[in-house]
Amino acid sequence: MNAEPHAARPVGPDVLEIENVTVTFHTHGGRLVAVDSVSLSLSEGETLGLVGESGCGKTTLARCVTGLIPPDRGLIRLDGTELSRRRTKRDHRAVQMVFQDPYSSLNPRLTVRSVLTELLSVHGLARGRDAESRCRELMALVGLRPNALDGHPVAFSGGQRQRLAIARALAVEPRVLIVDEPTSSLDVSVQATILALFDDLRSRLGISILMISHNLAAVRFLCDRIAVMYLGQVVELGSRTEVFTDPRHPYTEALLAAAPRIRPAGGETVRLRGEPPSPTDRPSGCAFHPRCPRAEEVCAVDPPALAPARGTAALAACHFRDEQRYVDRSR
Amino acid sequence: METALAVEDLTVTVARPSGRFRAVDGISFEVAKGRALGLVGESGSGKSLTLRAIMSLLPAAARMDAGVVRLKGTELPHAVRDVRKALRGRMAMIFQDPLSALDPLQPVGAQIAEVPRRVLGLSKRRSWERAIELLRLVGIPDPARRARAYPHQLSGGMRQRVVIAIALAAEPSVLLCDEPTTALDVTVQAQVLELLEDLRARLELAIVFVSHDLAVVRQLCEDVCVMYTGRIVETGPTPEVLAHPLHPYTLGLLDAIVDLDHPVAAPEPIPGALPDLEQIPGGCSFHPRCFLATEECATAVPPLAEIVNAPPSHRSACIHSDRLRAG
Numbered sequence: 310m311n312a313e314p315h316a317a318r319p320v321g322p323d324v325l326e327i328e329n330v331t332v333t334f335h336t337h338g339g340r341l342v343a344v345d346s347v348s349l350s351l352s353e354g355e356t357l358g359l360v361g362e363s364g365c366g367k368t369t370l371a372r373c374v375t376g377l378i379p380p381d382r383g384l385i386r387l388d389g390t391e392l393s394r395r396r397t398k399r400d401h402r403a404v405q406m407v408f409q410d411p412y413s414s415l416n417p418r419l420t421v422r423s424v425l426t427e428l429l430s431v432h433g434l435a436r437g438r439d440a441e442s443r444c445r446e447l448m449a450l451v452g453l454r455p456n457a458l459d460g461h462p463v464a465f466s467g468g469q470r471q472r473l474a475i476a477r478a479l480a481v482e483p484r485v486l487i488v489d490e491p492t493s494s495l496d497v498s499v500q501a502t503i504l505a506l507f508d509d510l511r512s513r514l515g516i517s518i519l520m521i522s523h524n525l526a527a528v529r530f531l532c533d534r535i536a537v538m539y540l541g542q543v544v545e546l547g548s549r550t551e552v553f554t555d556p557r558h559p560y561t562e563a564l565l566a567a568a569p570r571i572r573p574a575g576g577e578t579v580r581l582r583g584e585p586p587s588p589t590d591r592p593s594g595c596a597f598h599p600r601c602p603r604a605e606e607v608c609a610v611d612p613p614a615l616a617p618a619r620g621t622a623a624l625a626a627c628h629f630r631d632e633q634r635y636v637d638r639s640r
Numbered sequence: 641m642e643t644a645l646a647v648e649d650l651t652v653t654v655a656r657p658s659g660r661f662r663a664v665d666g667i668s669f670e671v672a673k674g675r676a677l678g679l680v681g682e683s684g685s686g687k688s689l690t691l692r693a694i695m696s697l698l699p700a701a702a703r704m705d706a707g708v709v710r711l712k713g714t715e716l717p718h719a720v721r722d723v724r725k726a727l728r729g730r731m732a733m734i735f736q737d738p739l740s741a742l743d744p745l746q747p748v749g750a751q752i753a754e755v756p757r758r759v760l761g762l763s764k765r766r767s768w769e770r771a772i773e774l775l776r777l778v779g780i781p782d783p784a785r786r787a788r789a790y791p792h793q794l795s796g797g798m799r800q801r802v803v804i805a806i807a808l809a810a811e812p813s814v815l816l817c818d819e820p821t822t823a824l825d826v827t828v829q830a831q832v833l834e835l836l837e838d839l840r841a842r843l844e845l846a847i848v849f850v851s852h853d854l855a856v857v858r859q860l861c862e863d864v865c866v867m868y869t870g871r872i873v874e875t876g877p878t879p880e881v882l883a884h885p886l887h888p889y890t891l892g893l894l895d896a897i898v899d900l901d902h903p904v905a906a907p908e909p910i911p912g913a914l915p916d917l918e919q920i921p922g923g924c925s926f927h928p929r930c931f932l933a934t935e936e937c938a939t940a941v942p943p944l945a946e947i948v949n950a951p952p953s954h955r956s957a958c959i960h961s962d963r964l965r966a967g
Contacts, residue, residue, distance in 0.1 A: 362826075362828075468913075496683055497854075498909055499909070501897075501898075525900055526900040563827060564827065569826070569859055571854055584796075584827075
């Protein structure tokens with residue numbers, strides 16, 4: 310494997326620790342375990358990618374970390390201190406989220422300046438002339454002109470609104486930035502500018518980022534480590550190189566194989582059958598076994614733990630995690 | 641090869657408070673029986689309006705001002721009602737969001753059966769059997785049981801399969817697809833693309849596939865048209881266009897994509913932004929964003945033309961294409 314950009318990023322102390330977090334919802338269809346005992350950590354300056362199909366619990370986990378949904382079990386630590394169920398203003402300041410849809414996450418009635426100055430004043434960060442200069446600084450940081458401060462959100466294009474949403478999140482100098490599908494509502498040529506912006510922000514600010522995306526190419530470009538989720542659980546966790554070149558969970562392999570590519574791939578790829586089952590109706594044993602091309606009898610009975618695999622530093626929740634099957638096409 | 645669908649000089653204008661503006665500007669293309677053509681472009685490129693104009697499903701503000709649509713050589717009438725009648729059983733369209741295309745209050749089987757009953761005049765019983773056959777055709781397991789399910793009881797991928805079944809129910813020869821896999825997960829997208837591929841071969845369907853995703857188009861379509869501000873700026877066999885783009889916009893799009901298999905290269909954004917419909921630049925509309933632009937580019941709209949040393953099927957609307965060809 311070639312040296313990928315930012316592969317040799319120094320790993321600092323953990324900023325965020327997620328320990329055994331479980332989130333359940335009660336629905337007409339019964340109890341739904343959206344996030345099932347997930348443990349993850351994010352270190353200083355690191356970008357962690359969270360991938361999986363819709364309904365795998367990645368957004369629920371992110372909302373839980375942000376404090377929008379309380380976990381049923383488990384705890385979340387920020388810089389070693391447990392975050393209580395009722396977050397303080399400081400906690401909220403430390404963890405900021407950029408939502409998927411920049412059209413609905415900005416107040417349409419306020420100018421960009423009023424959105425930002427209100428935020429700065431609520432958190433006691435800057436007022437008056439200081440606030441104005443901070444606003445200008447933020448515009449420069451996300452690549453917008455200072456006169457953008459006078460506009461209302463409707464006056465901006467999708468890419469510019471995403472920049473505004475990022476500026477809003479960065480205004481309070483968070484420790485952790487959570488980004489939910491930052492490029493999925495944008496045009497291809499605009500996606501590139503937003504990815505470049507994130508790349509620039511993390512090298513300049515050294516901020517820790519938790520990025521949720523189903524765009525595997527974007528995740529591979531930006532993230533140091535990747536967690537793959539299936540039906541509420543982390544099924545594979547490893548560095549970018551490990552997960553993308555030597556995945557050990559058949560689900561990760563299938564995701565990689567299914568991604569459409571500009572350049573034709575050599576050889577046949579494995580097609581995954583069916584769709585994820587409903588989380589209210591979780592299959593026994595390994596939840597992936599009904600769709601898994603590798604499944605054996607044991608898989609229907611015994612749920613595999615997320616454990617180290619032989620020959621790689623990644624963790625995989627598969628009984629056959631020691632087998633190397635994937636043919637990396639980037640070589 | 642037999643031409644299933646031909647579009648000539650199609651022009652669509654859209655009404656805005658300040659006047660009417662061209663959203664589709666005189667485009668022409670053909671699709672042969674059993675072939676798939678991709679229309680690729682970013683939002684505002686006119687790709688969806690093109691499909692809707694062919695299907696006579698334009699929104700109220702839009703109007704087809706010029707152009708001819710031929711189905712198997714026969715020109716379609718101009719009045720909306722006549723077009724719909726002429727299309728019935730010959731051309732069908734599927735959309736991005738399968739849930740909004742289905743009636744939430746009717747079992748999916750009944751929604752499919754309605755088509756053979758009304759269009760082909762089959763009996764009630766025969767149409768229900770046909771609905772089950774169609775569900776089987778689009779790869780839905782246990783079709784007799786699934787036919788009685790309501791849309792909300794099916795997953796996103798299943799719903800898109802049902803929509804495809806409805807589209808195929810009257811045995812059309814042309815299928816128009818407007819971003820049919822955009823709302824789906826990659827694994828399900830791969831399955832739906834495989835289904836379309838299979839149906840195309842088995843039923844000899846001609847497919848026009850609109851997408852913003854070049855990689856998806858590469859999987860399904862032999863030929864591709866790249867659209868920018870309502871014009872086709874490049875067209876040709878898909879592998880050829882992707883490997884040797886002859887228009888700077890196509891090149892820009894390719895450079896803007898992060899390649900999953902070659903993640904080392906940072907994506908290179910195209911400078912500037914897509915122009916608004918009301919402010920489309922004169923001459924080549926891409927010239928303000930183009931690295932090859934010269935004064936000449938601002939004066940005349942370059943025609944979609946063959947390029948020296950490129951295969952004749954590969955055409956580009958750029959006067960500097962030879963410089964891209966040279967590398």
